[in-house]
Amino acid sequence: MSSFLKFLAGAAASAALIAGTASARAETLTDALIAAYKNSHLLEQNRAVLRAADEDVAQAVAALRPVIQFAIDASYSDGNSRSAFAGGYSSSASAELTASLTLYDGGNNRLAIDAAKETVLATRAALLGVEQNVLLGAVQAYMDVFAAIQSVSLAENNVRLITQQLRAAEDRFEVGEVTRTDVSLAQSRLAASRSNLVAAQGNLAVAREAYKRAIGRYPGALSGIPRLPALPQSTDAARAIAVKGHPDIIEAQHNVTVADLNLARAKARMRPSITARAGVVAEDDGGEYGTVGLSLNQTIYQGGALYAVERQARAGVQQSRAGLLQTVRLVEEEVGNAWSSLAVARAQLAATDQQIRAAQLAFEGTREEARLGARTTLDVLDAEQELLDARTARVDAETNQYVAIYRLLASMGLLTVDHLGLGIPTYDPRGYYNAVSNAPAKSLQGKKLDKVLESIGRN
Template structure:
């Protein structure tokens, strides 16, 4: 009995004693960040968005084409004239540049830049999901290890109760019914132990999925991060910093620029074109010209595109407002969950003390013949249930802090001070934003890409 309660007292504490070279929560965070395929995918998506800026910038520059044309021809100047034939080859170099488009190219560049910033917020959101999955997996493994220890202790205790019942039955103190009750309770305890073993296996798989490797010996959980003093203060931070809010703001800007782009589409475009050429006979040609293009009638398509962009802008504004509602609700729910978990932990402590007292009393009364084996087993089950509930409540309280941080938009490598290099979204952007070609700058870009692999 003393051995059981000693083991249970250890298991009830969510914070297990640290061991040499134990794997810490910080280690789990770092492994999750470095091994996340989701982060790799989102970083690649961000680099693709960076290239949209480069492509938009390229429209400010001239387009230069070089062509070589060679072919056989046979012709006559007049109906009765001689035929002339031969192979003709020409070399042409041409350049075209848009001189004036009333801001369309500049607007497309701004849209591309805003899209990059919106995609960066998606990267931050994925980072939060990855880190929360890591802490959830870490805590889940510890909880299931402790629940397994409780179930093992429970099997040992019920086994002792069954042996005691058999001994008392043999001397005629109790009936066969009491022995059968103890046998049934032992079978139930073994079933609970099997379930606990299975749950731990599941938790280990979740840990591997979150961090890239199965857990080793897990260290004591560190103190949870600090939170604002009130739910309203947490909401204020969330509405200012959460990636969902910032991303929605960027999408509003993108759609507002889209309206301006469609308005500019009603205006003309002025372009310049120059070309030089030479043929195999040595004859040269030069050309230069300006062109003004203005669409006069498009069957109502341009007007429809403008109305559509206005509707999309209004929808983006509504999305921003709804994002604020959802973030505020998320903070409130997470804060309430944390409050409930705190209350459950406190209630669990009182429940354990009361259940322990009740068990001790029932056990003593059973020794005096005033209680049955069933009474003892029921009291032991209530104590076990109280300890299980306490462990789970403590885990939810710990996770609740990180859940609140996530709803505030602060569950990041930087805020947690993990002290590791993180993906720098500006590095690739700065390398490609000016649309470099294959040159010395292009080689520098290749080196950046190699480091990002």
């Protein structure tokens, strides 16, 4: 047996185990969502991005505080050089401790703090958007595996049924009731059904790999279709919810504020700045003296660079505002598309239910008529194929309906752990921010910061 056939055989065995084995606790969609949230490397990556944005606030805060520096200078010269000190040597050393503080900079530093805080809020919204994508991917992966299992089961039943049809055709051929053509038709359909079974097993194997990527592990026994979450009554209501709280829109709103603050900072750079300095110098000959100074600085001309920065910031404001309007439009479009997809899936599900009932009656009737000689083997095989197609279509429609429901929630910004009520501890984006936003020194608050870093690991 080839490695590919062994792989498909393993997938078939897994399907049988998942579908038919009674386990202590079958895996629900909620279990899959929780596992996806806990095991997502994408979420971990973007949480680190958020923590880096938190540190920007700390750096902006630090700019308002004194800067303390020290410098040690030492020099030595010997008498071998042709100089006034020929025949001797000289050395000197000094140590200097200085402190400087910006008293006024036109408001640039405080505007930088506000801009960094707004960037943190925008990054938090982006993290929430990533969370939605992770959970939606988990829903898709779960439903794909569930649909693939059902497809394998239908394909296996089809193989068994056509095998029975082939045996019946062979028995009837032995007694002269049908021709060799009927037997050949049954053999052909049996080969096709076996091919469909192999394809279904392959699709299940692919779905299992996608499940592992989205959830973090291979699926076990699945519990079946979950209960449908509550949804708004109309498209307008869904759009209103999305415009009010979708993470992409919130992120774009904060980006507009950041652009406005950056424009104000560009203007502040043209204003004067006042800096105070104090220092103590100690020399090797015992001399020691202190210095105190106050400096006023303002750039009068820099080749037009300051005005270029202001124009660039103004363009950034226009860009961010246009981006906000475009984001709102895209979110509204996504809500409309998700609502339409859900309506189509529901209609298809209702239609396939009717199709299955009709195809079941047609198949049973055709089979009985064939026993009486009023129908051919081909008629029976065609009726059985129509019934299989209807059942397969229902599996696809049911999967599409559930995915469309959760995609609609995501388009409204509601596909989150908190809104779904999964009942697990969630990542607190404020924990790390609260620990570093005041720019703590590691030597003073290191243990507290270490505890925060430990607490933001996998929940």
